[in-house]
Amino acid sequence: MPPLRCAHQANSSTTDSGLALFVRRTQNAVMSEQALHILVIDENRIRASIIEEGLCGAGDVRVTVLTETNELMRRIVEIDPDVIFIDLGNPSRDVLEHMFNVSRAVKRPIAMFVEHSDQASTEAAIEAGVSAYVVDGLKKERVRSILETAILRFNAFERLKRELEEAKTELADRKTIERAKVILMKTRGLTEPDAYALLRKTAMNQNRRMAEIAESLILTAGLLAEEDGE
Amino acid sequence: MKNTGCEIRAGFIPLIDCAPLVVALERGFAEAEGVCLTLSRETSWATIRDKLAVSQFDIAHVLAPMPVAANLGLGPLPTPMIVPMALGTGANSITVSVELWGELQAYIKENDFSALSAVEGLAQAVRKRCEKGQRLLQLGIVHPYSSHHYQLAYWLASGGIVPGRDVDLVVVPPSLMPAAIASGHIDGFCAGEPWGTVASSKSCGVILTTNAHIWRNSPEKVLGVREAWANRNSECVAALVRAILKAAQWCDEPENQNDLAALLARDDYVGKSIDLIHPCLARRLKSGDGTLHPIDGFLNFASNAATFPWTSHALWFLSQMARWGQAELTSETIDVARTTYRPDIYRTAVAPLGIELPPANSKLEGALTAETLTGSPTGRLQLGPDNFFDGMTFDPDRIEDYLAGFK
Numbered sequence: 001m002p003p004l005r006c007a008h009q010a011n012s013s014t015t016d017s018g019l020a021l022f023v024r025r026t027q028n029a030v031m032s033e034q035a036l037h038i039l040v041i042d043e044n045r046i047r048a049s050i051i052e053e054g055l056c057g058a059g060d061v062r063v064t065v066l067t068e069t070n071e072l073m074r075r076i077v078e079i080d081p082d083v084i085f086i087d088l089g090n091p092s093r094d095v096l097e098h099m100f101n102v103s104r105a106v107k108r109p110i111a112m113f114v115e116h117s118d119q120a121s122t123e124a125a126i127e128a129g130v131s132a133y134v135v136d137g138l139k140k141e142r143v144r145s146i147l148e149t150a151i152l153r154f155n156a157f158e159r160l161k162r163e164l165e166e167a168k169t170e171l172a173d174r175k176t177i178e179r180a181k182v183i184l185m186k187t188r189g190l191t192e193p194d195a196y197a198l199l200r201k202t203a204m205n206q207n208r209r210m211a212e213i214a215e216s217l218i219l220t221a222g223l224l225a226e227e228d229g230e
Numbered sequence: 231m232k233n234t235g236c237e238i239r240a241g242f243i244p245l246i247d248c249a250p251l252v253v254a255l256e257r258g259f260a261e262a263e264g265v266c267l268t269l270s271r272e273t274s275w276a277t278i279r280d281k282l283a284v285s286q287f288d289i290a291h292v293l294a295p296m297p298v299a300a301n302l303g304l305g306p307l308p309t310p311m312i313v314p315m316a317l318g319t320g321a322n323s324i325t326v327s328v329e330l331w332g333e334l335q336a337y338i339k340e341n342d343f344s345a346l347s348a349v350e351g352l353a354q355a356v357r358k359r360c361e362k363g364q365r366l367l368q369l370g371i372v373h374p375y376s377s378h379h380y381q382l383a384y385w386l387a388s389g390g391i392v393p394g395r396d397v398d399l400v401v402v403p404p405s406l407m408p409a410a411i412a413s414g415h416i417d418g419f420c421a422g423e424p425w426g427t428v429a430s431s432k433s434c435g436v437i438l439t440t441n442a443h444i445w446r447n448s449p450e451k452v453l454g455v456r457e458a459w460a461n462r463n464s465e466c467v468a469a470l471v472r473a474i475l476k477a478a479q480w481c482d483e484p485e486n487q488n489d490l491a492a493l494l495a496r497d498d499y500v501g502k503s504i505d506l507i508h509p510c511l512a513r514r515l516k517s518g519d520g521t522l523h524p525i526d527g528f529l530n531f532a533s534n535a536a537t538f539p540w541t542s543h544a545l546w547f548l549s550q551m552a553r554w555g556q557a558e559l560t561s562e563t564i565d566v567a568r569t570t571y572r573p574d575i576y577r578t579a580v581a582p583l584g585i586e587l588p589p590a591n592s593k594l595e596g597a598l599t600a601e602t603l604t605g606s607p608t609g610r611l612q613l614g615p616d617n618f619f620d621g622m623t624f625d626p627d628r629i630e631d632y633l634a635g636f637k
Binding site: 070088089091092093095096097098099101112119122123126127131 | 272275281372402415
């Protein structure tokens, strides 16, 4: 069977309380009966779409994303998923588990996926910050490959976030050092390379980051300038 | 007992009763016992349970019935746990929406938190709603295996209100309770502080009664320890019990209340303003008339033997699990509940401190109506009153008879 193409179509529906829910449904004209319906619950839209994209690439699946947890129970009954992924830190997990246990509305018994898997994939899932629930009776191998994809995507998102943060810090550091250099050049009449070398040497001697030294210098210069102004 | 070199990773939920763990770390009690404690703030009990299961945590601040449920194999990913100590008693309240409070005004005259008049009033309101064909009231609990669930259900049932038939119980995370009650998603909830105070300060809820009025000095949170880890690290468990006990005693001192409120207010702990945390520490709650009232025995961190892991508490939880269809009452399940709480470990751990200890590991729950000095070795241990508001007593050796009494 040729791999199914994921066609994204955003739609927002309205709940009883009048709140707009952002539900993206992946729709397919020729949906195989065996296509697994996966629900991703994640308040982080960017991560949700990264996971969605990854899962769609995994083949014979349909993916629905919920980024709000209002009326969670009613939404799940409507969506009727085979597999649910929810980020580990979502406070609604206790709600979800209670629902699976007692609800008459949820027709099919749902269990936590990790119970049916080995310790290593359980650890990998929790490490990555993902928890998964599946309806009973699904083939283990089939769900496992989907779980692995989800774990990879969660990790990829974390990496992306980290890289972005690092890039932001680096940019901010560079700006700070630039400003400190200008101060040194003005007040001590140093050339640009000398000002940079002085900052670097000081940082090495004090075992601190250059940006920290630059920040202290800017702060001190600011204080002195205020005094001068008085 | 110094320098035992114990590195312990712990999970907690941002609630007032995480205080003994926080204070053990922040005020040096853990370090003094040679314990290097790392605390991780979590958002759901499910996450705490999962991280215990995969050894990311060794211990955790858990709902008192959770380890019993885990050892009975209930719920997802049950991991064998032991309870070497309790983390205090109390600090729960039942809060209702302003709308429901309006309906109850016709039946409840006094703002004295009385559990009896509150449930009688609620029963009349429920009856009235039924006659008018209005929807069932939705009441929030924090977890199916929580003292909040069992206390709320006990209180409702005593007033003739059957959970599931007359009202619906729904799980809502404690931090989301105020928003859920404000939006009308729920009509009331039973949760630990500061959430009742948060709801009442936002004028979306009114505190109706408290656990201290339903079952005085009732168990609330415990220290859950992964059994496999405990077996390999018995010295560390003992050192930790001592550290947390000293921290709990520190938390109970009135002169530390301001310091503790400021500490818990930090974003990495409870993350709520001092104004919302302090009333609970001062054992005061706002009633329907909008004023703060002192509540006797609302919260104990260490006093009245609040850290002692009573076997009778674990068995009471089992009785309620059986009562509400979560577990069966058999000699096996009784054995599991009986051996989950470990007063033996507690006794050994605190022996070097020379503190007063109860003479038994189990007691007839509900028999003490006032503070009582017990027959501890020196006869000077004070136990708090433990009576239920309906006057029932729980004999841990006769659980079946106890349950038969509810039918």
